[in-house]
Amino acid sequence: MKKQQKIKYWKDIFEQQESSALTTIQFCRDNNINPSTFYAWRKRLASEIPPAKKQQVIPFVIHEQAFTQPSMIKLTTLNGYQLDFESTLAHQALAKLLSVL
Known part of the structure; x- marks a missing residue:
């Protein structure tokens, strides 16, 4: 997977987790995602993802x-x-x- 594809994939994952109303751990468990990988990508992309304004x-x-x-x-x-x-x-x-x- 190319770098831009990975970035888009993880941005989509973060949006899915946020809209799921599940905790990060529960979301990762339900979607077979390693929580460490989830957190690492979230940290890596934090500067690229604008904070959600509710x-x-x-x-x-x-x-x-x-x-x-x-x-x-x-x-x-x-x-x-x-x-x-x-x-x-x-x-x-x-x-x-x-x-x-």
């Missing part, structure tokens, strides 16, 4: 209503940051605020 999309719907008196809205991010703002905040300002999070 993103979570959270729907956020703004319903415009007429309020008789302003109330406060609290927004908490997954990182634990909390933002408090008045419910009368213009939706353009809120959109700009959320775009930088």
Whole structure:
């Protein structure tokens, strides 16, 4: 097998293992792969494989209503940051605020 074929093969193996939700050892056992070889190739190709960015999309719907008196809205991010703002905040300002999070 040529070098580029080996690299593609191992990249595919790493993707399969990550999407399998199995531990590395269990994945190697199930696929007859020597764990030492798996780890060696992962280390060797670490600089070539960009880190996976897991993103979570959270729907956020703004319903415009007429309020008789302003109330406060609290927004908490997954990182634990909390933002408090008045419910009368213009939706353009809120959109700009959320775009930088």
